[in-house]
Amino acid sequence: MLALKPSQRWGLLGVISSGLLLITLDNSILYTALPTLTADLGATGTQALWIINAYPVVMAGLLLGSGTLGDRIGHRRMFLIGLGLFAVASLGAAFASGPATLIAARALLAVGAAAMMPATLALIRVTFHDERERNIAIAVWGSISVVGMSLGPIVGGALLSVFWWGSVFLINVPVAIAAAVATVLIALPNDPDPAKHWDLRSSVQVMAGLVGAVFAIKEVAHRPPDWTVVVVAVLISAAGFTLFARRQRRLPDPLVDFAIFRNPAFSAGVLAAALAMFAVGGLQLVTTQRYQLVEGFTPLQAGLLVATMAFGSLFTAMFGGMYLHRTGLLPLIGGGLAVAVLGVALIAAGGTGSFGLLITGLLVTGAGLGATMGVASSAIVGNAPARRAGMASSIEEVSYEFGSVAAVSLLGSLITVVYATTVGLPPGAPATAGETLPDALATAGGDPVILAAARAAYNTGFLVTTVVVAVVLAAGAALTARMLRHHGPGSPVGSREDGARAPE
Known part of the structure; x- marks a missing residue:
């Protein structure tokens, strides 16, 4: 079995992390850029939805197949193909002439990301053979996911303060090129399995x-x-x-073998990954929008605000990977989600009042979700056979992307419904002001009564949305705690209790 030197292994992890950072940044980089981008391109509300959602929807649809395709043609090759597509699509998005062109470019970005994402985790699986070393590597991988999602609004805001909106995509190109060169120089030779079938x-x-x-x-x-x-x-x-x-x-070689979900630790990892991304994506979306549209924050200020969540997650994500062999999965996954519930409750309490309480809530939420995301991948990969690393990686990535899609679709729509239902506009106000807060700001003509009513309704929507996130996380904490009841302190990550074994 070929093996890399320690410096090469950790160097490859850095290269993989740079690719993953690009993918996760593009999931959230438009949260702060969307108001500017929508105005410049003249995008409708539906087009704005698909400018954001085309990326996670297409990626989630392709991830399962790309994992199996990676098994067939080799994960190193898939990673390089993904980097190339990502660079080309980023150029197309940066210079898009209209909403339709941008949506198409975002879809192509998703194709590149779908090629890369399973390859990143699969390359870790085949490069790090020592279990403890692999757990640390996966924890770094998980923390990069959180950091990328949280840095997206900051990077978007910082670029918009100096450049035009296309710069949020153009920045991907040099990083993708550098990562491709480093992969060729460092990674193990490509290891395809032509017996695998892609569907x-x-x-x-x-x-x-x-x-x-x-x-x-x-x-x-x-x-x-x-x-x-x-x-x-x-x-x-x-x-x-x-x-x-x-x-x-x-299918004789399915994209998803549902038998693997009989392993409760595997299923708990999948559920935890989806719920964590649902909370991160949803809270970032509604918080950045509220503080820009209601409080008048600049994109950069709004991005820095939600980055507090990433700061809170960094230490717990790394701690989880380093001490997983001692703590077991239960305290970090079930306990992490429970801590996040407390954090979201503080966000709900301070989101429209105490700024200090809001910051504390974001930090606590990040700490809880960091612990969960730092080891959810270990629960998934550690409970799948090595020959199914690609499939397990794909399922893990789909869970993250599904959480992101659900956050934007469900929570973005929820805050719109609450706004439209509760807004109390004065007689003679424009009808469109009752649809969304951006419409009210655009058509109110500076009328303070209309603006006050619109902002109050949006604040109500923000409160309802955060309460829903807290309830979902509480249910997830209880469910994963039950699923991982045999994975307490000192238990092995890959144990398969109750006869629930991943298919061999």
Whole structure:
């Protein structure tokens, strides 16, 4: 078995982390840039939704297939292909001439990201053979995911303070080129497995399910919704997911072997990853939007605010990886989610009042989610056979992207519904002012009564949204604690209790 020297292993981890940082940055970099970008391109509300969501939706649809494709052609090659596509798509996005072009470029970015993401975790799996060393490497990987998501709004805000909105994409190009060169120089030789089969139809089916679900959620948020569109979208979503599940059971080499979910530690890791990203993505989205639109923060100021969450997560994510062999999965996953519930409660209490309470809440939330995300990947990868590293990595990445899609779609729509339901506009106010806060700011003509009513309604939406996040995390903490009840202090990460074994 080929092995790299320690300096080469950790150097490769740095290269992998740079690629992962690009992917996660692009998940959140538009949160602070969206108001400027939307105004410059003249994008509608629906187009703005898809400028953000095209990236995680397409990525989630392709991730399962790309993991298996990585097993077939080699994860090193997939990582390099992904970097190349990411660089090309970033150029296209930076110089997009309209919303449709930008959405298409974001979709191509997702293709590159989907090629890279499973390869990053799979390369760690095949490079780090010592379990403790691998746990630390995966903890670094997990912390990069949190840092990337949290740095996105800061990077976007900082670039917008000096350059035009296209700079938030252009910055990807030199990083991708440098990472590709370093991969060629450091990584182990490509190790393809031609016996693996790649199934494009399954990827199309799961993507149809995701796109239909997003369309349905967005339409329900309209006032009034078009129920015909909702029903059609729900039917498409249900058909896509149903066909996907049936096809996996028939394929000799499926993209997802559902038997692996019989392992409770594996399933707990998947659930924890999705819930953590749901909370991070949702809180970042609504917080950056509120503090820009209601409090008048600049994009950079709003980005720095939500970066507090990343600061809180750094130490707990690294701690989790370093001491996982002593603590076991239960305290870090179930306990981390429980700590995050307390943090979100503080955000809800201080989000529209005490700024100090808000900062404390963001720090506590980050600390809890950092502990969870730092070891969720270990729970997933450590409970899958080595020959299925690509599939396990893909499932892990899909859980993160699904959490991101759910956050933007559900929580973004929820705050819109609450706003439209609770806003008390004075007689004669523009009808569009009752749809969203940006519409109210654009059409109020500076009327203080309209602006006060609009901001009050948005604050109500912010409060409701944070309460929903806290409830979801509380349910997740209870469920994962039950699933990991045999994974307390001193228990092995890859134990398969109760006869629930990953398929060999």
